[in-house]
Amino acid sequence: MSRGLNSLISTLYATAQDNDAWATVSDELRHFTDGDKTVFAVRKWADREILNAYQYGFELPAFEVYEEYYFKVDLYTSGLASQAVNQFHAQHQFIHDRDFLNSEIYADFAAPNDIRYLTGCVTDIPGTGLFGQLSTIRGHGGEEFNDDILAQLNLLTPHFRQTLLLGQKIQQLETDLRSRERIVDSMPEAVFILSADCQVLYRNAAADALLSRSGLIKLANRHLTLAGPDPTNRLHKLAKGACDAAAGKALAGGNAFQIEDDNHFLEITAFPFHFRRDGEAGHLGRSATLLIVNDSEKKPALNEETLKALYNLTASEAAVTGLLARGLSPLEIADERTVSLDTVRTQIRSIHQKTGCNNQIQLLSKILGGVSRFS
Incomplete structure (x- = not known):
């Protein structure tokens, strides 16, 4: 040739x-x-x-x-x-x-x-x-x-x-990305797009409003931090995991947790995402983390007896549900209750079945929105 x-x-x-x-x-x-x-x-x-x-x-x-x-x-x-x-x-x-x-x-x-x-x-x-x-x-x-x-x-x-x-x-991928970015712009929830080290690549208007009123989340040198070193470390782990999943380097792992103060709690959920600034090279954009933060008034503490009555949970399942609502991971729950991780996972599957939920996000939404009405 x-x-x-x-x-x-x-x-x-x-x-x-x-x-x-x-x-x-x-x-x-x-x-x-x-x-x-x-x-x-x-x-x-x-x-x-x-x-x-x-x-x-x-x-x-x-x-x-x-x-x-x-x-x-x-x-x-x-x-x-x-x-x-x-x-x-x-x-x-x-x-x-x-x-x-x-x-x-x-x-x-x-x-x-x-x-x-x-x-x-x-x-x-x-x-x-x-x-x-x-x-x-x-x-x-x-x-x-x-x-x-x-x-x-x-x-x-x-x-x-x-x-x-x-x-x-x-061309189709670019169209899909533009559509996703327009959706993000208009979301009422606070949305941040983060790099693997939590640098903020983008935030919507709701995110700006959250930063101005909440002491639980803030910007420091263009990086997102949470109140306290442990929540911040957890956020970094979440962001890196989602970025790796977006790049195809890993499967998406646990993607949600909560932090709270006396008056509010933040529900933080992360998803793998691709992001590209205007004029930036690369049709798919960079691997990133889409972080959605819901800011809610603090609900009364979950009453385990109420959980048992509402959803026919066992005492152990009600205790695990309360720990999930506090933002603990299955491994952390196993450590706190001194049981095996397999035991906790079995209990969580049973909780999902009894509450009619498919995942932790649905479970938290249901119990935090429902139990407080009966507590």
Whole structure:
């Protein structure tokens, strides 16, 4: 494979993340084929309408007119789209020269823009109803594209298709990320996006309000801290675990705990997340932690007898539920009650079943919101 073709393939893949790289592809393709003009377009299969295009060698007003009207009578594009996909075809292989020279598109667009000989390929973009077209053009001073150049160009076709597929996937991921970030902006809960070392990458308006009124959570040198070294260490462990999970380095572990003072308690929940600032490189963004903090008035202490009566819990299960509500992990509960971790896990499963909850967050929400009404 020639150096020019290797360079062209490399530049093709760059377009998956940078649409501006199509200008470089156009220039390299023109040199590689000894062409005068090149075109890349994404079109609809149904009517060949152009949705996006990059060109080299055209006067811009002429190309805009072509996009708006002349593609509708473009024998070349219609003929090319009827050929086998993922393969370069020369114009003479599917259009009689006389038909082309006598066509409306030739008289009104091709001849004035010195378009005489063309070759190109189309490739489908699965699931979109679209196809990509890559063409190179020679003027009246050139000649037909021969089989040798077509064979060289056909080495490009699998890479051309893969590029378009990658571009579509990245575009969808970016759309998903923008949607998620808009949701975060509008959430009524305090939301922080943290790095693995608890640097605040982003916070919403509710988070600013929480920082201004609560003594349990604060910013120090752009890093989030909690009241006391133990809660802060726990927050750091939570943030690192979520970041590692976002990066695919670990499974998401325990992701919630509480801290409290005399009047309030904070419910802190962490999730793996990807975050990218405007203009920051990388389509997926950096691995981060999405931290949601609920600030609530302190509820009365959980009454174990009330828990037993409400949910038919055993005395041990009621005690474990109370410790979960204080924010202790299963391992910490096992240490406090001097029982095995397996015993605590069995009790938690039974508690979930009896209370109709699937996880600790649901359990805390239910018992903190419900038991206080009966205490």
